[in-house]
Amino acid sequence: MASSSSDRNLYIAALISCFSSGLLGYSMGFIGGEIVLPSFLASFHLEHLSAKDLALARSVSVTAWIVGALVGVPAAMPVCSKFGRRLCLQFSAVLYVIGAVLQLFSKNELKLFEVGRLVNGMGSGAATLALPLYLSEIARASERGFLMGVYQIFIQLGALLGFWIAFLCQSTLPDDSMVQWQVPVALQFAGGVVLLLGCAAIPESPLFLASQSNYPAMEKSLAWLRRRPVGDPSLLAERLEMEAATELGEKLKGTSFLSELKKADVRRRLHVGVGLMVLQTSIGINSLNYYSPIIFMSAGFTSVRASLFLAGTFGLIKLVASLAFTFKCVRYRGNRFWLILGSAACCITMLILSYCVRRSAIPDPDDNPNEVTPVKFVGVVSVLMVYVFTFAYGVSWGPISWNVCAEIFPLHINSTCCAITTCVQWASVILTAAATPPLLAILGWALYAILGGLCFVSLIWVALVVPETRGVGVGQEMDEVFGGETAGEEEEVLIDVAETTALLEQHRRRRSSLATYPPPL
Template sequence: MSILALKEDRPTPKCVYNFRVYISAAVAAFCAVMIGYDSAFIGGTLALQSFKNEFDWAKYTTDEADLISENIVSVYQAGAFFGAFFAYAAGHYLGRKKGLQIFSGVFILGAGLMLGTNGKRGLGLLYAGRVLAGIGVGGASNLTPIYISELAPPAIRGRLVGLYEMGWQIGGVVGFWINYAVSETMPESHEQWIIPFAIQLIPAGLMFIGLFFIKESPRWLFTRGQRAKGLQNLCWIRKLSQDDMYMLEEVSAIDAASEHQHATVGLGFWQPFQALWHDSKVSYRFFLGCSLFFWQNTSGINAINYYSPTVFKSIGVTGTNTSLLTTGVFGVVKAIVTIIWLFFLIDNLGRRNLLMYGAFGGAICLYYVGAYIAIADPANHPSASGQLSSGGISAMAFFYLWTIFYTPSWNGTPWVYNSEMFPQNVRTLGQAFAAASNWLFNFLVARFTAQMFTAMGYGVYLFFASLMILSIVFVFFLLPETKGIPLESMDRLFSKELAPRNAHAVVMMELRSDEESFRRNVEGSGIGLDKDEFGEKSAHVEAV
C-alpha cells in the first residue's frame, strides 16, 4: 500500500494535490494541537507535588481531592460543549476562517487567565480560564474539520481532515513529555506546574497568526452569494484555471448541490434546524454523527488520557516519575500510529473497516488488561522488587497494543466521517451537534472516571471493552463507506434504497458513469464558464 495510492472519483490533475491545500489544512488543524496538549498535560500537572503543595491538597479527603481534580479537568469539556454550538452562528455568518480566528482568540484569553492562578488567589482563575479555553477549542473543533473537508480533493479528504488528528497527537506527545521534563529537571515550585499551562499559548498563537495567510472556504463563499470570490479561492487552492475540465466538473457539482439545498433545505440560519426536525435523511445523519462520538468516548481513550497516572498505577506502575515516563511512551506510540493512519490507512482501507477492525482488536486487549488486574490485583500486591512482574509487563504490552488498534480507528476517524457526510447548508449545524456530543461524552468521562476506578476497579476495563464490541454492530449495519465520495454526492450514499455495506460501490460506479457523460457533453457542445460572469481576476490562478 503506497503513500501515493489515491482512490480518485474521476481523473484528477496532479497539481490539485499541491502544497497550498496541505498548508491550509495544517493551519486550521493547529487547534487540535491545543486540544491534544490539554488532554495530555492536565492530569500529570495536577499530580505534581508542587501543585498539591501550593493548594494545600493534604487538607482534602480522597473523595474531595478526586472531585476537585475532576472539576478542573471537566469544566474545559463543558466550555467546549457550548463552544461547538457557538461555532454554528460564527460559521454561518462570518465564515470558517474568521470563525476560527475568533475561537483561537478566545482560547488565548482563557490560557492567559490560567497563568494568574496561584495559591493565594485560589483556583477561581484556573476554572474561568479553562472554561474560556474550552469554548475556544469547542468552536474550533466544529469549524476545523468542516473547513478542511470543503477545500479537500475527495481522494485525499481523509488524509487532510486526518491532520486534525495528527495535531491532536503532536499536542499529546508534547504535553506528556513536558510533564516528565518539569518533574525531572525542576524543583518543586510554582514555576514547575505553571510552565505546562503557559505552553498552551504557543500553538494557539501560531494558529491565530497562520489564519491570516490562508483562504476562506470556496464552498462557503458560493453559498453566501460570493461566487466570484469563491471561484477565485478555488482556483488558487487547486492551482488550475477555471476553464480546466476538473474545475468545470467541480463547480458544476457545487452549483447543483447549492440549487438542491436552496430548493429543499434553504440557505438561511434557521432552515437547517427545520431540516433536522422534518427531513428524516438529515436527522438520521445527525444521529449517526452524535453516536460515533458516543462510541469513541466509551472506548476508554479519554479516561486514559486524562487519568493516565491512575491507569498505570492500576497495572502496577509505581512512582510519579515512572508513571509520567510510561505515559510519555504512550503518547509517542499514539503519534507514530497516527502517522501510519494518516498516510496509509484512512484513504485506502477506509473509514468503515478501520472502525470495525480497531474496535475488535482494542476490545480483546482491554479484556486482557482487566483480567490481569482482577487476578493479580497489583495495587494491593505490589512486586517486592518494586518492578513490574512478568504478568504486569504482559498487561502493559496489551495496553500498548490496544493503543495501536484504537489510534488508527476510533481516535480520528469519527472526526473525518462527520466532516464529510452532511449536505452543504446543514454541514455546520451537523458538525456542531457532533462536536458538542463529543465534548458532552468527554465531559462525562472526565467528570466521573476517577470515581469509576475507585468503585469498579478492573471492571472499568471490561466495561469499555464490551462497549467496543457493541460499536462493531453499530458500524456494520448503519455506516456506509465515505472514502473518495465527493461532498456533493453524499446524499446518494445515504439513500434509503442502498444498504450501508454496499452503498459505496454503487455510488462510485454511478459517479464514474456521470463523469463520462459530463465530459462527452462538454466536449461535444464546447460549453465553458463565462469569464465575464466571474470577473477577470478569477479567470486564472493567482501568481504564487
C-alpha cells in the first residue's frame, strides 16, 4: 500500500466530498432541537396549539426533509450517471443552499419553512447517491471499506454539531429573538457553500471518466489522487484495471433488469437488502434521531435546556459508536454476529425504556404541585437506556445495513439494486418520522414496547434470512452464498479480464479489485 504521504490528495478529496454526509447528519441532528426552541414556536405561532396539533406541525417539519431526500435519489440518478459524481455532489450542494435560504427567509410562514426543508432534503438525498460512489471509485480496493466508515463518521459528526448548536442557541440567545432559531439554519447555508466550492477543487472519479472513455482525463485524475506523475507504472496498472472493469460492466449490461429478477438468487439478495433497510429504520433509531428532546421530556426532563443537553450527549454517543465500529468492531466478528447482538441489546433497552417512561408518568402522591419535582430515578434510567440503545445500534444496524447492500448484488445490476434499497430506506424513514409524534401523543410509553417487539422480530429475521457476507468476494463467491450460478458469458468476460491483467499482479490482486467495483450506497 502506498505511504500515507502519497495518499494526501486522496484524503483531501474524501474529506471535501464527505462534507455532504456531514450536512446530511447536521440536517437530521439540529431539527429535533430546532422544533422545541421557544423562538421557533413563537415565530411560527405554534406555542398555543393543542398537543395533537403541535405534534402534527412538528411531524410535517421533520418529514418534509425526508420526503425531499427520497425524491432527491431518483432526481440525481441522471446527473450522476451522465455528468459525473463530482457534479452530482455540486448539484446536491446547490439544492442544499436553496433550501437553507428558503428556511431563513420564511419569517412567519411555516409552509415556506417546510418547502425549504423539502428542497434541502433533495440535496441530501442526491448526496447519498453520489458520495458512496465517489468514495469507492477514488480509493484503492484496500481502502474502500475505511472510507465508507469515514462516510458514516461524518454523518455522526454533523448530527452531533446539529444537536449542540441547537442547545447553545437556546442557552445563549434570548427566547424572543428570531436569531435563536435562525442561527442553526444559517449554518446549513454556510456548509452548502463550502461543499459547492470545495468540490470544484477535487477531480472527477477516475472510474467514471473511464466509463466515458475519457482516458486522458482519467489519468490526470489518478495522477492527482495518487500524487504520481502521469505515465507512472502504478498509474498504468490502475488504468488497465479500470478499462477492464468498465468493459466487464458494459458486457453484462445487455440483460434487462426484469429478466434478472427472475433469478432466485437476485430476488433473495433484494429480500435481504430491502429487509435490512426497512428494519434499520423501524426499530427506533429514527424516533430518537428526530425527536430525542421530546422523548427526554417525557422521561421527566421537562426543561428545554435539559432535554437539549441530553440530546447533544445522545449525538456524542452516536459518534463514539461509529468510531468503535469503524476502527474496532468490524475487525473482530462477522455481520450476522453484530446484527443479532445489536437486535438483542436494542430489544432489551426499549422494553426497559417503556417501563421507565410509564413509571415517570405516574404522579407521586408525596409531590407538592407547587414545587419543582426532581427527576425520578426511572427518568435517569430512561436516558441511560436511550444511550445504550444508540451505541448498540451504532455498532450493528447503522453501518452494517449499508455495507451489506453495497456488496451483495451482482456487478452489472449493482447500482439499480442499491438505488432500490436506498429509496426503500428513505421511504421507511418518512413513515417512522411522520408516525412518531402522533404515536407518542396517543400511545406514550407503549410505543417503546412496540419498538422493542420490532427489535425482537429483527433478531429472528436476521438469524433465519441474512447470510454471512463478511470476507466474501462479490463475484462468484457471493453468488454461491445466495445460491446463484455465474452465467457463461460472465465467466468468459472474467477470464478475458484475468488474462488482460495477469501482468499486474505485482501491483495488487486482480480479483479483489474487480470484486469491489463499484459499491454504491
